[in-house]
Amino acid sequence: MTDTQKADAQTVSAPGVADPAPVAxxxxxxxxxxxxxxxxxxxxxxxxxxxxxxxxxxxxxxxxxxxxxxxxxxxxRPPNWPDDGHKQFHLDLAADDLEAAAARCVELGASRADPQPGETWVVLIDPAGHPFCITDARNWG
CATH class of the missing domain: 3.10.180.10 (2,3-Dihydroxybiphenyl 1,2-Dioxygenase, domain 1)
Structure with a gap:
């Protein structure tokens, strides 16, 4: 591990944790x-x-x-959208062309969620009912 990696690991470790090495x-x-x-x-x-x-x-x-x-x-039983506090997690997928990626996902069987809460992402529902987001890849650096 480089000195930079060690410094980064120390800045993200929990307070009071002596060993910043990941467990898994x-x-x-x-x-x-x-x-x-x-x-x-x-x-x-x-x-x-x-x-x-x-x-x-x-x-x-x-x-x-x-x-x-x-x-x-x-x-x-699929999760609800909009989230009623029971959805445990969702996938955020990065795409260079947000609308083209969302349109392709719909062609593949997803549906657009309603309401849409943002401008730099599109919430979709996969064929099994899981909400997921297509996000602007520029937002991820």
């Missing part, structure tokens, strides 16, 4: 869905990540540094 790294985010294979195909087309595995119960996409897993859940 994020390997994969997993979404619940009514049909893992179908949602896997949707996100494969959106992200351009290959489907590494898919069956009726589970799908996994491999990205450049992380993976996206999708599990079929019986009696799946």
């Amino acid at each position: 790294r994020l390997a994969m985010v997993t979404l619940d869905a009514p049909d893992a294979a179908a949602l896997g195909e949707f996100y494969s087309a959106v992200l351009g990540w290959p489907v590494a595995y898919s069956d009726e119960n589970y799908a996994m996409l491999t990205g450049p540094s992380h993976a996206l897993g999708i599990g079929t859940i019986p009696d799946y």
Whole structure:
């Protein structure tokens, strides 16, 4: 670890924590869905990540540094939009052309959420009902 990396690690560690070394790294985010294979195909087309595995119960996409897993859940219930405080998280995806990316996601099966709360992002709902955002890539540096 370089001196700069050590300094950065120290500035983001929790107060009172002696060892700033990470305990683990994020390997994969997993979404619940009514049909893992179908949602896997949707996100494969959106992200351009290959489907590494898919069956009726589970799908996994491999990205450049992380993976996206999708599990079929019986009696799946999608989160609400607008958020009523029960949505646990959502994906923020960066795109160079916000409107073109949002339009392509809609062609692939997403829908535009209502209301739209911002100007530098578009909230969409994936085919399984998960809200996600297409954001302006310039916002991420």
